[in-house]
Amino acid sequence: FKVVTQSTSPYTDQKPGTSGLRKKVTVFQQPNYLHNFVQATFNALSIEKVKGSTIVISGDGRYFSKDAIQIIIKLSAANGVRRVWIGQDGLLSTPAVSAVIRNRVGSDGEKAFGAFILTASHNPGGPHEDFGIKYNSENGGPALEGLTNKMYDLTKTIKEYLIAEDLPNVDISSIGTTSFRGPEGAFEVEVFDATEDYVNLLKTIFDFEAIKNLLARPDFSFCYDALHGVAGVYAKKIFIDELSADESSLLNCVPKEDFGGGHPDPNLTYAKELVARMGLSKAAPVSEPPEFGAAADGDADRNMILGKRFFVTPSDSVAIIAANAIGSIPYFNSGLKGVARSMPTSAALDVVAKNLNLKFFEVPTGWKFFGNLMDAGLCSVCGEESFGTGSDHIREKDGIWAVLAWLSILAHRNKNVSADSKLVTVEDVVRQHWATYGRHFYTRYDYENVDADAAKELMAHLVKLQSSLPEVSKLIKQVRPDVADVEKADEFEYKDPVDGSISSHQGIRYLFQDGSRLVFRLSGTGSEGATIRLYIEQYQSDSTKIGTEAQDALAPLVKVALSLSKMQEFTGRSSPTVIT
Numbered sequence: 001f002k003v004v005t006q007s008t009s010p011y012t013d014q015k016p017g018t019s020g021l022r023k024k025v026t027v028f029q030q031p032n033y034l035h036n037f038v039q040a041t042f043n044a045l046s047i048e049k050v051k052g053s054t055i056v057i058s059g060d061g062r063y064f065s066k067d068a069i070q071i072i073i074k075l076s077a078a079n080g081v082r083r084v085w086i087g088q089d090g091l092l093s094t095p096a097v098s099a100v101i102r103n104r105v106g107s108d109g110e111k112a113f114g115a116f117i118l119t120a121s122h123n124p125g126g127p128h129e130d131f132g133i134k135y136n137s138e139n140g141g142p143a144l145e146g147l148t149n150k151m152y153d154l155t156k157t158i159k160e161y162l163i164a165e166d167l168p169n170v171d172i173s174s175i176g177t178t179s180f181r182g183p184e185g186a187f188e189v190e191v192f193d194a195t196e197d198y199v200n201l202l203k204t205i206f207d208f209e210a211i212k213n214l215l216a217r218p219d220f221s222f223c224y225d226a227l228h229g230v231a232g233v234y235a236k237k238i239f240i241d242e243l244s245a246d247e248s249s250l251l252n253c254v255p256k257e258d259f260g261g262g263h264p265d266p267n268l269t270y271a272k273e274l275v276a277r278m279g280l281s282k283a284a285p286v287s288e289p290p291e292f293g294a295a296a297d298g299d300a301d302r303n304m305i306l307g308k309r310f311f312v313t314p315s316d317s318v319a320i321i322a323a324n325a326i327g328s329i330p331y332f333n334s335g336l337k338g339v340a341r342s343m344p345t346s347a348a349l350d351v352v353a354k355n356l357n358l359k360f361f362e363v364p365t366g367w368k369f370f371g372n373l374m375d376a377g378l379c380s381v382c383g384e385e386s387f388g389t390g391s392d393h394i395r396e397k398d399g400i401w402a403v404l405a406w407l408s409i410l411a412h413r414n415k416n417v418s419a420d421s422k423l424v425t426v427e428d429v430v431r432q433h434w435a436t437y438g439r440h441f442y443t444r445y446d447y448e449n450v451d452a453d454a455a456k457e458l459m460a461h462l463v464k465l466q467s468s469l470p471e472v473s474k475l476i477k478q479v480r481p482d483v484a485d486v487e488k489a490d491e492f493e494y495k496d497p498v499d500g501s502i503s504s505h506q507g508i509r510y511l512f513q514d515g516s517r518l519v520f521r522l523s524g525t526g527s528e529g530a531t532i533r534l535y536i537e538q539y540q541s542d543s544t545k546i547g548t549e550a551q552d553a554l555a556p557l558v559k560v561a562l563s564l565s566k567m568q569e570f571t572g573r574s575s576p577t578v579i580t
C-alpha cells in the first residue's frame, strides 16, 4: 500500500469527556471527523512511539463500528503501526480490551501499546444514536487527562492526516492474520477470539468450580441480561460453556448494532425485562423469580446486581465485595492493598475500609483515576455508584467480574448449607452487611438533555450559595426542619497521590452534620444538551431503621436538594428523567 497525506480542517468539538469522545453517529460521519481524532491521538502519543507498535481496535459492535474499524486500520498502517489486533467481528468488551493490552502476547513476543475502544457505553446505538471512541494506554486503562488534553489541543489545529487509501478492507469476521506491505515494511491485521484472553484471566481470579457448584444447586437460579451489548459474547462463553448454566438463563445476549432499539444501561429503568423477571416490576408480578439476576451495559464494563425481588445499590455492591473478598475470591487471598470509590459514590465502602483497616481513596468520577492507584499498588477493589465495579486485575471497571464476585460470595456463604436447608440469598448478604456496618441510603436523580445554559446557571447558583453556610441552613430549615445543618460545602478537587496532578471542579458537595451528602455534577458522557446528576445519601446505623424504603428515607433530603438548587426554576423539570 501507499501512504497518502490528506489535508483536513479542524473540528472544534473533539474534547474527550469522562470516558472518551461521544457524539451522534451523524457527527462521526462528517468528512474526516474520525480521521482527525485518530491522527491527533497518534500525534499526541508521538509518531516515533506509534511506529512499529501493536494497537488494538475493537468495541461494543454498535452502529458505525465496522466502518470506523476499516478507517482506523488504514490510518494505523499509514502512521507506521506494525500490527493491529481485532476481536472477531470487531467485538471486544471494554474490560476485555484492558485484559488484551495487559496480557496478550503476540507470535513474536510483542504486546499491545494501546487501544482504540469503539463504544458509547450505555448510550443507545443506531444511525441516529451515539457512537464513541476512547483511547486506552499501555497499562490497559483510559488515557489520563494529560494525554486527552493534548489530543484535544491537536484536534483544534490539525491540518493533515496520513492514510493508506489503497489498502483493501480487511475481513474481520474470521479469525486469522492478513499481511500487507507498505513503504516501511510489513503491516499485519490479526483477528482473534474475543473471549480468549479475558476468560483466561478470569479463571486465574475466581474459583470456577465453586461457582459452577452454586449454579448447579436445585435451590439456586440465575439470569443474565446483556441488553444486546457485547457482554452477550462473554456471557455465553463464561456462564454456559464454562459454568454450565442453562441457555434459558441468558436474556438479550445477541449483540446488536442498535441494542435492539433499547438503552443498554443496566439500571432499574432501562433493564426492563430483567427487572420484571426478577419480580421487581409492580406492573408485571411473577410467582417465582430467580435467586440471582445481573445485567451489563453496551460495552460490558457496568453491572447491575439483583436478588429475588431485591435491588443491590452499586455503592453497597462494592462495599460488600470488599468486605467479603478475602475467603470468597482466590485472587484476594493474600489481602487487599486498599480500596477506592468515586466521590459521588456512597460512603458504604469507607466504613468497610475503616473496619478492616484498609487504605482508602476518594477520586473524581471516571475510571481513569483508579488506574494510577492500582499501578502504584495502592488499591485492589474500587467502584462507582454508576454501576461500575472492578479490581486491579485490569484497569477498567468490569461487569462480568462483578457478577462472578457476587456468585463467589454466595458460593462461599452457601458452602456448608445443604440443599434442604435455607439458601443464603443476595438479600441476606446485603441485610447482614447493613446490620454490621450500618446502611447508606442512596439515590441518584438524572435530568437528561437539559438546556446547557440552564444547567450551567444552576451549577453557578449552587457554588455561589456555598459562600454562606448560615444562609444555606436557613433555607434548609424553611423546607425541612428535620434535616441536619450543612457542615461543609465545596467543589470537589482531587490531588492524585501518585503523580500529584490536580483535577478541579469535580462536583459540588454539601456535607451535612449527620454524614448525609448532596452532590451535584454535570455529566461528561452525554452527546446533546446537558445532564444534571444529583446524588443523595444518608447514613443510618440504627438497626431498627435500616429496613426503611430508600425513597422514603431520603424524601426529606430530596426536598432540600430540589429547593436549594431551584431545580424546577432553572430547568423547567418537575421530575428527573431517571432515578437510580
Ligand code: VG1
Binding pocket: 018, 019, 120, 121, 122, 297, 301, 302, 342, 365, 366, 367, 384, 385, 386, 388, 522, 523, 524, 525, 526, 533
Ligand atoms: C458516567 C458515570 C461515571 C462513569 C462514566 C463512564 O459519567 O457517572 O461514573 O465512569 O459514565 O462509564 P458522567 O460524566 O456521565 O457522569 V461508561 O460505562 O460510559 O464507560
Ligand code: CO
Binding pocket: 094, 121, 122, 297, 298, 299, 300, 301, 302
Ligand atoms: Co460502559
